Amino acid sequence: MNDIYRKRLDTLQDTLSRNGFDACLIMQEENRRYLSGFTGEDNSVDESAGALLIGPKGLILATDSRFELHAIHEAPLFDVHVYKTGLDKDLPELLDRVGASRVAFEETRVSVGRFNAFAAALKKSGSTAELVAHEDMTAPMRAIKSADEIQTMREALAIAEAAFSAVKANLTPGLTEKAIAWEMEKEMRSRGADGLSFPTIVASGPNAALPHAVPGDRKVAPGEPLLIDWGSRYNGYCSDSTRTVVLGSPCDTFKRVFDTLFEAQARAIDAICDGASGKTVDAVARGFIEQTFPDGFGHGLGHGVGLEIHEAPRLSYLKDHTLKAGMVVTVEPGIYLPEWGGIRLENMVLVTENGAEVLNTLDYRDHIVAI
């Protein structure tokens, strides 16, 4: 395992150096784990399980006493430093120890208040180290998955799919969205998921017209769309899938919307390969859908998945990313018709040299649930 982290750290140090830095401070939870192996979780915006200090003279994992033993065990490449009253006070000494002078930090993970506290501590100590906000330099590395990471994601997905099949077998009119979401969670957890990748979406009838509906007390009824968007986390890695089923017989609208999405998704996946433009792939699906449903598809086509549920790259009409072999992205076209409801179909797709491999294994058109 140490070789993996050493290679990642080398790549990061190259990137730092190309950007004029000799060191960095890593506070983003998933980056911390990716670069060190340390699995401590922050649990909230205002709390932190620690920081990595990466510099020319050394590697330090700074954390508090709660995490000391885990840190030592999980991150053998790093010297573990335990701070007593927060990172601020110890930061100047730690930066000095790793030989840092120009230090990049993740601009989206450090709050203005925390940055001010860091800066004050550096000033007070007379340190000459300079902290500079920078976009996340680990994210582009994380976007391309190794064979081991892909294997872990397949396992996360297998848990999620088995859970869905178990819940689907017991779907019946009258269950509430909330109850179905809870069954999904229990089935994932009992199959070994660390947890959910995100709160499960279960949206029935008109609620399915809200792309991020929160499961409520509405009871599912025959003939209407029942959209389930869910994922499990396994060894830190996320899965993300959506299926939309119908109890009993689908109406004509359901059939038309479903068939359109099925075709749109297939075309988008056909357009994926190493070097393809995310914007173009999005446009393939979007263009096809808009021929029949001009206003139906409001959100982006997909996003990268990994240690985070949403990470680089995006398949979006707003911003272009170039796809590369080893990326794992969702392809999730949806059509939402206010009042009636909506359908979304989402698979996870691995970008390969010559094309794409769908990682999901659930039968795709098995969406009619007999009642």
Next chain:
Amino acid sequence: MNDIYRKRLDTLQDTLSRNGFDACLIMQEENRRYLSGFTGEDNSVDESAGALLIGPKGLILATDSRFELHAIHEAPLFDVHVYKTGLDKDLPELLDRVGASRVAFEETRVSVGRFNAFAAALKKSGSTAELVAHEDMTAPMRAIKSADEIQTMREALAIAEAAFSAVKANLTPGLTEKAIAWEMEKEMRSRGADGLSFPTIVASGPNAALPHAVPGDRKVAPGEPLLIDWGSRYNGYCSDSTRTVVLGSPCDTFKRVFDTLFEAQARAIDAICDGASGKTVDAVARGFIEQTFPDGFGHGLGHGVGLEIHEAPRLSYLKDHTLKAGMVVTVEPGIYLPEWGGIRLENMVLVTENGAEVLNTLDYRDHIVAI
């Protein structure tokens, strides 16, 4: 309900004005909910369900299309604005609409990257509004609970305690920490909890010496401490309790540690009343424990609980806070003996005019589980 929010907004506007502001931007999830009723959740550091803009000429809740319907329904005092490509671009216009000139933002919730994006958008638009980092002005308001909030917290606690009793009834040697944690969660969720206040801690034997142990595959055995620290969230409000039990007969160390903590906790609670110093209350428990276990108690005695699991005030040796009637704090002395394990006892306590009311109702000395 509108009266509650109007009153809170009035109080906040007074505070703003006393601090030289005419407006504020609220991005912290629990503050947003407390001031508006909007329950949208951010789910991760990098994502946001929206922001409140509170100024002399109006109240705006800015969010994205996912949350539009919820926002309109839940926050009737606010004009709901839906942004298409993030808050940055629309911010200048929105600040203008609420008549903002000097705008406080929560320094711990806004990242350096986001602040820079806001500042760039303001500059580009020629806006004269000024964004100023400030400590959270809503937190001190939230620290003092209304009768309705206290009632909701009692309900959260009742769910948590019923779950504990159910799990305790089935405790048996050989269960893993992980399995017990999962049983706790299922029991809380099936009793109506929105979710957990935090990941349940189940730590057995030597693991109980780690104040924030993560449940693992260790099997619980007779005669050793089994520490469970758990909480449920109900209508947004958290509970937080710890019990340490023993399967079969406690050893002498267990008895001595338990009795010391029981007495330390009772003395600390006796010291709580409106106007008391949090530092003094901490010292009462700490002084008593240190007579027998000089190095046993490393963390603070307690913290406020409410919409967040950790909020103002603190009962701590590091920083002093004055307790006020209506605050709800945990009182959680612990003694941790490396190798052997640890015990922590935690109750939730309401500060009253003349003293304190323990909100927990579980029998406290019922810690020996027959096997």
